[in-house]
Amino acid sequence: MFTRILKKFKEKEQLTQAEKTQIFNRVAAYWQENLAKQQQTGISVNLEQRVQQEVQERVQETFFGVNFKQYFLTLSVISLVFLGVLFYLTEPQKYAPQYKTNLSLLTAGDQVTTTKSVDFNSKNIILDFEIAGPVDAQDALTKLTNAYETAKTQGNLMYGRYETYAQDQSSSTVIKDEIELWYDLQEKRYKIIDIKYLNETFSETSITLNDGENEYVYKSTAGQTASQEMNKPELSNVNLEKVSANLNNSEYLYDLKDPLAGDATLYKLLSSTREFESLVLVTIDLSGQALEAYKIAYSFPYRVWDGDRFNEEQVRHVLYLDAETLLPVKETFEPNIFPTKYFREVAYLQVDQSEKDSLFAVSQESLNPDQDSEKSGESQLDEATNSTAELIEKTAEKTTVAGKLLIQNGTILLEACDFTYVVKGSELFDLLHKQPSFFAWMLNGSNVLIEGSLITTSSSEREAEGLLLELVSEEISLSNASFICLQSEF
Amino acid sequence: MDFDEKRLVALARRGDKKAFSELYNHYANELFLFLRSRSRNREDALDLASEVFIRVLRYLSSFRGDSSFRSWLYRIARNLLVDYYTANARAGSLHLEEEQWLNIGTKDESPADDQDEKQHEAEIENSQEVKVLQGILDKLPENYREILELRDLMNFSYAECAEAMDIKEDNAKVMHLRALRYAKKISANLNLGNDDEKPAKL
Numbered sequence A: 001m002f003t004r005i006l007k008k009f010k011e012k013e014q015l016t017q018a019e020k021t022q023i024f025n026r027v028a029a030y031w032q033e034n035l036a037k038q039q040q041t042g043i044s045v046n047l048e049q050r051v052q053q054e055v056q057e058r059v060q061e062t063f064f065g066v067n068f069k070q071y072f073l074t075l076s077v078i079s080l081v082f083l084g085v086l087f088y089l090t091e092p093q094k095y096a097p098q099y100k101t102n103l104s105l106l107t108a109g110d111q112v113t114t115t116k117s118v119d120f121n122s123k124n125i126i127l128d129f130e131i132a133g134p135v136d137a138q139d140a141l142t143k144l145t146n147a148y149e150t151a152k153t154q155g156n157l158m159y160g161r162y163e164t165y166a167q168d169q170s171s172s173t174v175i176k177d178e179i180e181l182w183y184d185l186q187e188k189r190y191k192i193i194d195i196k197y198l199n200e201t202f203s204e205t206s207i208t209l210n211d212g213e214n215e216y217v218y219k220s221t222a223g224q225t226a227s228q229e230m231n232k233p234e235l236s237n238v239n240l241e242k243v244s245a246n247l248n249n250s251e252y253l254y255d256l257k258d259p260l261a262g263d264a265t266l267y268k269l270l271s272s273t274r275e276f277e278s279l280v281l282v283t284i285d286l287s288g289q290a291l292e293a294y295k296i297a298y299s300f301p302y303r304v305w306d307g308d309r310f311n312e313e314q315v316r317h318v319l320y321l322d323a324e325t326l327l328p329v330k331e332t333f334e335p336n337i338f339p340t341k342y343f344r345e346v347a348y349l350q351v352d353q354s355e356k357d358s359l360f361a362v363s364q365e366s367l368n369p370d371q372d373s374e375k376s377g378e379s380q381l382d383e384a385t386n387s388t389a390e391l392i393e394k395t396a397e398k399t400t401v402a403g404k405l406l407i408q409n410g411t412i413l414l415e416a417c418d419f420t421y422v423v424k425g426s427e428l429f430d431l432l433h434k435q436p437s438f439f440a441w442m443l444n445g446s447n448v449l450i451e452g453s454l455i456t457t458s459s460s461e462r463e464a465e466g467l468l469l470e471l472v473s474e475e476i477s478l479s480n481a482s483f484i485c486l487q488s489e490f
Numbered sequence B: 001m002d003f004d005e006k007r008l009v010a011l012a013r014r015g016d017k018k019a020f021s022e023l024y025n026h027y028a029n030e031l032f033l034f035l036r037s038r039s040r041n042r043e044d045a046l047d048l049a050s051e052v053f054i055r056v057l058r059y060l061s062s063f064r065g066d067s068s069f070r071s072w073l074y075r076i077a078r079n080l081l082v083d084y085y086t087a088n089a090r091a092g093s094l095h096l097e098e099e100q101w102l103n104i105g106t107k108d109e110s111p112a113d114d115q116d117e118k119q120h121e122a123e124i125e126n127s128q129e130v131k132v133l134q135g136i137l138d139k140l141p142e143n144y145r146e147i148l149e150l151r152d153l154m155n156f157s158y159a160e161c162a163e164a165m166d167i168k169e170d171n172a173k174v175m176h177l178r179a180l181r182y183a184k185k186i187s188a189n190l191n192l193g194n195d196d197e198k199p200a201k202l
Helices: A002-013 A017-040 A047-061 A068-090 A137-150 A263-274 A354-362 A377-403 A426-434 A436-444 A461-473 B003-011 B016-037 B041-060 B071-089 B098-105 B114-126 B129-139 B142-153 B159-166 B167-187
Strands: A113-119 A124-131 A157-168 A172-185 A189-202 A206-210 A215-219 A225-232 A243-244 A251-255 A276-286 A289-307 A309-321 A328-335 A404-409 A411-414 A421-424 A447-450 A452-455 A481-485
Touching: A002 B016, A002 B129, A002 B167, A017 A124, A017 B016, A017 B041, A189 A251, A189 B159, A215 A251, A289 A328, A328 A411, B003 B016, B003 B041, B016 B142, B071 B159, B129 B142, B129 B167, B142 B167, B159 B167
Parallel strands: A124 A157
Antiparallel strands: A113 A124, A157 A172, A172 A189, A206 A215, A215 A225, A243 A251, A251 A328, A276 A289, A289 A309, A309 A328, A404 A411, A421 A452, A421 A481, A447 A452
């Protein structure tokens, strides 16, 4: 019965046409009123066109509910990222960030080694360098091999290019040859890529090579042996031979044969990096013969591809220079596992213990303005001078040797100090590195700081005292630091 | 020509009169029947229908199309009815007076036999259909009433009913069946006063 009632209700109560029109007219009236308001506010649009456009846009953008525009955009981004990663993985050395550093290679027997750059960025470590000197190709190859071993790193391969300039005695011309090779650091063997006997002769009066800092001039003069003219440092013939090598310790010993003016080697060292650690006098036992030598070390970063990613490590290069000739007699390469790059603890390891004790006994005179503020600068100097007198007696030879070193406008001057102050103190050294401007001032002031040792060319004692006072007035904390004021023997 | 509701709504939103009139023609009658079943008289239902479509015009721009246009229309109508009841209650003129209902729904004598029963039904059917229907709907639980209105007056599909009532489609089917059965019982027992049966819980 309910269904019939419902049916009858729907039949009887449905809208008549008149009622339908009546309702619509009311709605239309509202519509007109509303439209008039819109027109008054300046809204005038082609409605049909806009709707058609919207429908078309929707049809274009979506297909079976999928927004292809968005889909392809996302797909493109993902593809680009994927390709980027793929390129990086396949050619990491090409796309990895570049890292270059200067590495001074002290190669046995090379007169001058000019290191251009070392790219530790790739799996194959590329060492591109030139050795300029009057050497023939065969000699260069031998020396290059030595150079690679010297520059032992943990990479796999190194690339080397060797340019040689030989003097043809008969024709008085300079001959240029080139050697290219790969050196396998793991298996310690090299593969010669190419030896170019260019036989490129230079009959001009001179050939000039310039590595940016030094200028090497090879002169070719008929009837005379070619000579070199260099601005600095001066070269001399030398021939070092490796006498022993402990590859496990990365330790190399060199036999000194012909002395070389030490400034060349030292200049090379000091100009290669400003982050050298120490220059201390040590006694090393070389083939059963004690030898006084300077120990200098510096750290440099390198990156090694371990098959998965690049690891950046610090390598510490320690070099021992003969105290007399300043020739390298021993060098080591070791991982720098210490957090600070100015680690210097090992500097005195090989110093004779009694010598070390005496050195420290004097140098431990503390200059601590914080703790002893009543002391004036002069009294501190007096005290230090007294202490220094003791030191001179005990370590005169060492300290005067140290006093020989001077950098003036980037040039090493030897034995140029009329009056030498040596300031020791680990904190001072660190602070100076934290304050590069101050460090620069010291350099400009013709002073050099090596392992906390300040050597100045102050011409008078008064001037030197003034410098020390100035140091103190810089408010550099000298706590736990000592300074030694001594007069050079020169 | 097929009735493309989405396109018509889109056009109407842009102010297309023709599209709006198509929508109106399509939904006006069923909306009116729904409103009529809940209003006091035909004039009120006409006013309500007008107001519903005016509101449609007013708020069409905010219609996002998440539900069907029919469901949206129904929600507007229900909201309007709430206002309508509130206004009438305040004025003391309920759309269906209890007395009216009693006059319609009760008879002093029960039908003695089938012949009498048919005659009784005919009398009811021939009386004011609206009031009879309203009386039956009023006796129904709210969910039964709603689904009967949606399905049988507004011509909702089961899916639309389910969406409007926030239930599953299968439940909508079952509920509609039970509501029909319940309404039939009420209509059969109009003169018996036996309306204690309550719908089973869904």
